[in-house]
Amino acid sequence: MRSLLVIHSHSGHVSGREHAGSSWQAGPEQLLESNGYLTLRCRNESEIKQLIHDADAAVLNIPVGKIGMWSGRLEQAKAIPLLWWCSAESALSPTESCEANVPVDGILIPSMAAHELNWVLHFSAKRFFERQHWRSERKQLTARLEERKWIDMAKGILGEVNGIPEAEAYDLLRKKAMNERKRIVDVAISIVRAHQMLKA
Known part of the structure; x- marks a missing residue:
């Protein structure tokens, strides 16, 4: 620094x-x-x-x-x-x-004094990198929670429409994502949004 x-x-x-x-x-x-x-x-x-x-x-x-x-x-x-x-x-x-x-x-x-300044700058850099690391982890966790929310809503919709339990609804969602070569959360979002449009 x-x-x-x-x-x-x-x-x-x-x-x-x-x-x-x-x-x-x-x-x-x-x-x-x-x-x-x-x-x-x-x-x-x-x-x-x-x-x-x-x-x-x-x-x-x-x-x-x-x-x-x-x-x-x-x-x-x-x-x-x-x-x-x-x-x-x-x-x-x-x-x-x-x-x-x-x-x-x-x-x-x-x-x-010079040595105090050097130590403060050293520890400040370390603290900054820790703060950035925690911020990155929090962002990833928030994104995962958001993805989980969409997947849970899509499972509920598939379960209700097809009359199947939650575990089967998740398998259906996973297979659909594999067939379409998409992330499971992207398929879940499209299912939820399509369902919301039909209900509107």
Whole structure:
């Protein structure tokens, strides 16, 4: 992980030193670049699609409550690890704004030493791949449950129309799928939809 997309909550952000009277706060760019990382500054939403393809991860310098919205936008362009920049300012956000499903893989703080930063980025990448794996498994499980629903409905229809038990209805459905060289769920969907049209 060498190249990081840095997203700020407002487009007029100036990286590095932020002047607020006589004080300044180091931004994520300063921490990352001083430790040998390349930063890609995202000034507005339209730049995401241009910059994200060169990024290994994204650092969100935004309030906690906006993380969900921004993660969705980033996900549409490219799935990458997400890290939250927890500055003194953003840490003042109320804890209620941190939803249980906020997809953050790691947290960066301004006072991090080089070895701490390296470990956080390492564990963030690992957490991201685990999150992607679980998301993929959940998607597959949801698809299987949806397929099972169509197959069960088709078995019920075939059983009712032919006056046969469920086991025989399933065998009939399976044979029909084999004969038509189709997936059993595709045959089941066509049976259910044809039945619904006849009943309408």
